[in-house]
Amino acid sequence: MRIAKVVVDVPASQTNRVFDYNIPSKFAGSVHKGMRVIVPFGPRKIMGFVLDLTDESDFDRLKDISDLMDVTPVLTSELLDLGKWLSEQTLSFYISVFQAMLPQVLKAKYKKELHKLTSEELPYQLEEIFAFRDYISYDEFIERDGHHGNLQKAISDGVLEINYLVNSRETVKKESMITVNRESYLVEEELANLSKQAVKQRQLLSHFIKYPEPISQKTLLEQLKTTRASLKPLLEQGILKETKQEVYRNPYREDKYPETKALPLTNQQSEAIEPILSSIKQKVHQVFLLHGVTGSGKTEVYLQSIQEVINKGKEAIVLVPEIALTPQMVERFKGRFGSNVAVLHSALSAGEKFDEWRKIQRKQVKVVVGARSAIFAPFENVGIIIIDEEHETSYKQEEHPRYHARDVAIYRGEKHDCPVILGSATPTLESFARAQKGIYKLLTLSKRMNDAKMPKVNIVDMRDELHKGNRSMFSTKLKEEIELRLKKQEQIVLFLNRRGYSTFVMCRDCGHVIECPHCDIALTYHRKNERLKCHYCAHEKQMPSHCPDCESDTIRYFGTGTQKVEEALSEMIPEARVIRMDVDTTRRKGSHEKLLTQFGRHEADILLGTQMIAKGLDFGKVTLVGVLAADSLLHLPDFRASEKTFQLLTQVSGRAGRHSLPGEVVVQTYTPEHYSVQLASEYNFEQFFKQEMNMRKTFQYPPYYFLTLITVSHPNQVRVVEVTKTIVQLLNKHLSEQARILGPTPSPLTRVKDRYRYQCMVKYKNEPNQRKIIKKILSFYDAEIQKKDLLIQVDLQPYQLM
Numbered sequence: 001m002r003i004a005k006v007v008v009d010v011p012a013s014q015t016n017r018v019f020d021y022n023i024p025s026k027f028a029g030s031v032h033k034g035m036r037v038i039v040p041f042g043p044r045k046i047m048g049f050v051l052d053l054t055d056e057s058d059f060d061r062l063k064d065i066s067d068l069m070d071v072t073p074v075l076t077s078e079l080l081d082l083g084k085w086l087s088e089q090t091l092s093f094y095i096s097v098f099q100a101m102l103p104q105v106l107k108a109k110y111k112k113e114l115h116k117l118t119s120e121e122l123p124y125q126l127e128e129i130f131a132f133r134d135y136i137s138y139d140e141f142i143e144r145d146g147h148h149g150n151l152q153k154a155i156s157d158g159v160l161e162i163n164y165l166v167n168s169r170e171t172v173k174k175e176s177m178i179t180v181n182r183e184s185y186l187v188e189e190e191l192a193n194l195s196k197q198a199v200k201q202r203q204l205l206s207h208f209i210k211y212p213e214p215i216s217q218k219t220l221l222e223q224l225k226t227t228r229a230s231l232k233p234l235l236e237q238g239i240l241k242e243t244k245q246e247v248y249r250n251p252y253r254e255d256k257y258p259e260t261k262a263l264p265l266t267n268q269q270s271e272a273i274e275p276i277l278s279s280i281k282q283k284v285h286q287v288f289l290l291h292g293v294t295g296s297g298k299t300e301v302y303l304q305s306i307q308e309v310i311n312k313g314k315e316a317i318v319l320v321p322e323i324a325l326t327p328q329m330v331e332r333f334k335g336r337f338g339s340n341v342a343v344l345h346s347a348l349s350a351g352e353k354f355d356e357w358r359k360i361q362r363k364q365v366k367v368v369v370g371a372r373s374a375i376f377a378p379f380e381n382v383g384i385i386i387i388d389e390e391h392e393t394s395y396k397q398e399e400h401p402r403y404h405a406r407d408v409a410i411y412r413g414e415k416h417d418c419p420v421i422l423g424s425a426t427p428t429l430e431s432f433a434r435a436q437k438g439i440y441k442l443l444t445l446s447k448r449m450n451d452a453k454m455p456k457v458n459i460v461d462m463r464d465e466l467h468k469g470n471r472s473m474f475s476t477k478l479k480e481e482i483e484l485r486l487k488k489q490e491q492i493v494l495f496l497n498r499r500g501y502s503t504f505v506m507c508r509d510c511g512h513v514i515e516c517p518h519c520d521i522a523l524t525y526h527r528k529n530e531r532l533k534c535h536y537c538a539h540e541k542q543m544p545s546h547c548p549d550c551e552s553d554t555i556r557y558f559g560t561g562t563q564k565v566e567e568a569l570s571e572m573i574p575e576a577r578v579i580r581m582d583v584d585t586t587r588r589k590g591s592h593e594k595l596l597t598q599f600g601r602h603e604a605d606i607l608l609g610t611q612m613i614a615k616g617l618d619f620g621k622v623t624l625v626g627v628l629a630a631d632s633l634l635h636l637p638d639f640r641a642s643e644k645t646f647q648l649l650t651q652v653s654g655r656a657g658r659h660s661l662p663g664e665v666v667v668q669t670y671t672p673e674h675y676s677v678q679l680a681s682e683y684n685f686e687q688f689f690k691q692e693m694n695m696r697k698t699f700q701y702p703p704y705y706f707l708t709l710i711t712v713s714h715p716n717q718v719r720v721v722e723v724t725k726t727i728v729q730l731l732n733k734h735l736s737e738q739a740r741i742l743g744p745t746p747s748p749l750t751r752v753k754d755r756y757r758y759q760c761m762v763k764y765k766n767e768p769n770q771r772k773i774i775k776k777i778l779s780f781y782d783a784e785i786q787k788k789d790l791l792i793q794v795d796l797q798p799y800q801l802m
């Protein structure tokens with residue numbers, strides 16, 4: 001094959017296709033699908049992905065590929081196909097999708113070095129270039145006309161390796177190894193010759209007489225309680241030898257995790273796992289929705305399914321939400337599968353992530369546990385894909401490419417003829433509806449382990465508190481319960497939805513919230529002109545001075561931050577030790593874990609925080625969970641507000657009484673009669689599903705209708721409105737009669753970083769031409785978009801409607 005079809009790193013509508021490049025003879029046979037190459041493009045040289053190889057091109061006079069960035073492909077051919085499909089699905093550029101599949105390190109600019117892995121001479125003329133050096137830069141190899149085929153062969157033979165230097169820091173970590181460099185009788189002689197004073201050196205030699213195998217310098221010095229200084233003379237005399245060995249930066253040390261064995265399954269678990277195992281055995285793709293209450297043993301079902309996959313010689317991908325990827329979660333997988341597990345977590349450094357990714361690429365592990373992007377793990381023999389807490393919105397990427405990991409999972413599951421398991425205590429309406437229709441197979445775990453009770457949920461009506469003269473953010477009930485726990489030396493988790501941000505207006509007296517009559521969402525308060533607007537349909541009205549329901553003048557917009565709550569808390573109960581966990585206190589790497597460890601050691605009584613404390617935590621001494629203001633979630637300007645409230649209340653309740661001590665939950669709200677609050681307190685998912693589906697049908701939302709959200713932003717407000725209007729007109733003209741196009745309307749976050757944001761929304765049942773039309777619109781604005789003034793974001797499966 002002499003021609004490579006390349007997608008180049010220029011994310012623009014005009015360049016979103018393959019370009020043909022000639023493969024020069026020096027790279028003949030060395031270019032493969034899925035490798036990155038450097039190609040000339042206009043006056044520049046840029047990176048590109050090789051999608052295909054061919055012998056024919058419609059163009060003559062092709063330019064040559066300038067260089068190869070990889071020696072082996074970084075994307076498998078399955079991932080290349082997936083990338084093409086995904087870019088169509090999400091209307092993203094090919095290049096952005098391929099980049100999203102790779103670890104950070106491979107996206108950065110870096111230099112390459114070739115490192116010798118042998119003390120022998122290198123084969124195939126390579127030694128001429130190396131000239132007895134241990135490593136040379138890749139640039140030198142090219143300058144001296146090194147042959148790529150030889151390089152690839154040496155790498156596959158394991159005598160050479162390629163290292164990437166990011167910001168001049170090594171991506172591959174090396175460790176000093178100390179080996180004995182003499183026959184053992186000679187070492188004994190040396191020992192006899194050493195003076196009695198050289199205590200440490202005598203110890204070192206004795207060590208190697210007993211244990212001649214190589215040992216890491218760090219471990220050696222630690223074991224013998226000595227320093228590099230005592231090692232040095234022995235190295236200089238050549239009795240000992242130092243070598244460098246590649247080590248994986250391993251943030252999760254295996255020895256930390258005690259091994260666990262498969263537990264005998266309960267009847268419910270056995271019933272649930274049966275169809276999964278048979279899908280694995282018969283190699284048929286099937287999506288399962290594992291609906292199991294918190295603590296019902298879903299994870300054990302995952303673990304035993306994975307074991308079956310490993311027994312078959314295949315691989316498993318497990319996704320857990322970013323914030324649930326706690327050491328506790330990792331422990332359960334490492335405990336069962338040990339060093340067969342790679343972990344991909346955004347809290348790892350770029351180098352650490354790269355190491356974990358390479359373990360997958362080199363087939364050194366069978367299981368990957370990770371957040372969203374782990375769905376692109378370059379396994380080639382996938383036997384199961386599991387998405388835990390499938391309702392989590394973090395599975396949807398909120399930047400280009402806007403993909404949902406669930407869709408990718410199902411795509412890969414089909415390709416590999418393997419089961420996909422979506423697990424949750426509170427599945428999304430979309431998934432549960434599909435399970436009811438039989439598209440997914442529903443598996444149910446309705447009981448907690450050992451028949452443990454779900455904690456009792458008390459709903460406190462904050463309107464009553466106000467009427468009783470209590471103006472603080474803590475109800476009498478919550479205050480009493482906190483004090484009781486402090487007395488008993490138990491722990492408390494207090495939950496506040498997001499920090500200090502709110503958009504809606506509510507009457508403190510009667511709980512009335514001003515909503516859009518057409519869209520079933522709260523109107524958004526605009527401080528500037530004191531107006532209330534619906535950001536779906538542009539309905540608007542004046543901010544009232546009195547409640548339209550009860551005439552009270554206590555109507556105002558709603559919101560408190562965690563910091564304020566912390567202050568109020570320490571005023572109310574000065575002796576309580578509080579850990580606050582929000583975006584501000586967890587910005588630094590590792591601080592999240594540190595705070596949790598402190599709380600786990602009972603160095604604080606109360607953990608106060610936002611969303612990030614809602615899931616995955618498992619602390620035995622937590623017997624009280626308080627939700628300070630359920631309303632702040634319930635009235636988000638989002639048609640999923642009720643669903644999110646139900647999910648969150650269920651999740652936080654699951655944090656209490658996980659072990660022997662019984663738990664209790666206090667939910668404070670101004671709208672205690674709301675069905676999502678009521679039904680969450682009864683743990684009644686089925687009823688909630690029924691009621692919420694009715695609302696969705698009435699107001700034409702998913703899963704009955706599909707949505708497309710188009711957000712336009714520009715520094716100039718007039719231009720934003722103009723463009724959004726034109727888009728609405730074009731959509732109206734080209735979409736079918738059935739499609740409903742709402743807008744243009746200001747986004748709830750109307751101005752971000754000096755850019756104005758407007759949006760429009762399409763509600764539709766079936767619009768096969770929609771993608772084509774939107775693509776045309778995007779390419780129409782391409783020039784203005786390239787200048788970076790205009791930004792048009794298209795979300796074909798919007799979850800964040802802000």
Ligand code: ADP
Nearest residue numbers: 263264265266292294295296297298299300449
């Ligand atoms: P979920 O993932 O549904 O929230 P977990 O998997 O965390 O539930 O299970 C809750 C607890 O029950 C865990 O401590 C787990 O070790 C234990 N468990 C799960 N399955 C079994 C079983 N078959 N026998 C005994 N204990 C189990």
Ligand code: ZN
Nearest residue numbers: 507510547550
């Ligand atoms: Zn009122």
Ligand code: ZN
Nearest residue numbers: 516519534537
């Ligand atoms: Zn509206």
